[in-house]
Amino acid sequence: DADVTQTPRNRITKTGKRIMLECSQTKGHDRMYWYRQDPGLGLRLIYYSFDVKDINKGEISDGYSVSRQAQAKFSLSLESAIPNQTALYFCATSDFTSNEQFFGPGTRLTVL
Amino acid sequence: ILNVEQSPQSLHVQEGDSTNFTCSFPSSNFYALHWYRWETAKSPEALFVMTLNGDEKKKGRISATLNTKEGYSYLYIKGSQPEDSATYLCAFIGGSGTYKYIFGTGTRLKVLA
Numbered sequence: 001d002a003d004v005t006q007t008p009r010n011r012i013t014k015t016g017k018r019i020m021l022e023c024s025q026t027k028g029h030d031r032m033y034w035y036r037q038d039p040g041l042g043l044r045l046i047y048y049s050f051d052v053k054d055i056n057k058g059e060i061s062d063g064y065s066v067s068r069q070a071q072a073k074f075s076l077s078l079e080s081a082i083p084n085q086t087a088l089y090f091c092a093t094s095d096f097t098s099n100e101q102f103f104g105p106g107t108r109l110t111v112l
Numbered sequence: 113i114l115n116v117e118q119s120p121q122s123l124h125v126q127e128g129d130s131t132n133f134t135c136s137f138p139s140s141n142f143y144a145l146h147w148y149r150w151e152t153a154k155s156p157e158a159l160f161v162m163t164l165n166g167d168e169k170k171k172g173r174i175s176a177t178l179n180t181k182e183g184y185s186y187l188y189i190k191g192s193q194p195e196d197s198a199t200y201l202c203a204f205i206g207g208s209g210t211y212k213y214i215f216g217t218g219t220r221l222k223v224l225a
Binding site for chain 1: 143144146154156158201211213215216217
C-alpha cells in the first residue's frame with residue numbers, strides 16, 4: 001500500500017464550485033504539505049503543517065484553505081474554484097529531522 | 113524573494129555520456145539542499161539530502177556536491193542510461209525566522225539510446 005495517498009486522482013469542476021482534495025499518510029510523519037505544479041513553474045508550496053495544531057501559509061496560499069484533521073490527514077480546499085487553479089496538486093509528508101519530502105501520487109484538477 | 117535556479121532547463125545526451133547540472137540557491141540562511149528525481153507520470157522521489165558545506169553524496173552512478181558558501185550544488189550522472197531520463201529537481205530549505213522550502217524548476221534529462 002502507498003504511504004501517501006490522495007483522493008481524488010482526477011477532478012474536473014466548474015468555476016465557482018467548492019472542491020476538497022484529501023491526503024492521508026501512514027508514514028507517521030508530523031509534517032504535511034500541499035504543493036501545486038504548473039508547467040514551467042515547478043512545485044510551489046501552498047500550505048504546510050508541522051503538527052495537528054499548526055497551519056502555515058506557503059508561497060501561494062490565496063484562494064486555498066487547509067484542515068489538519070489528524071496527524072495522518074491533511075485536506076486542501078478551494079472555496080470557489082477558478083480556471084487558473086487548474087494544476088497538478090501534490091501532498092507530501094516529512095519527518096522533522098531531514099525534511100525529505102515523500103510525495104503522494106498527485107491530483108489533476110481542471111477548473112472549467 | 114528567494115530564488116532557486118537550475119540549469120540547464122533541459123538536456124539530451126547519448127547513452128553512455130556523463131552529464132551534470134547545476135542548482136543555485138541563496139547562500140544565506142541555509143539549512144539543507146535536497147535533490148529529487150521525477151519521472152514522467154510519477155511523483156518526485158528524494159535522491160540526496162545535503163546539509164554541510166563540502167558534502168558529497170553518491171548513489172550508484174549519480175553523485176552530488178554542495179557549496180553553501182557560494183550557493184550552488186552539482187548533480188552528476190556517470191554513463192547515462194535511458195532509465196535516467198527524468199526531471200531532476202533541487203529544493204532549498206532555509207530562511208530566516210520562517211520556514212522556507214523552495215523548489216527549482218528542474219532540469220529535464222533525456223537519454224537517447
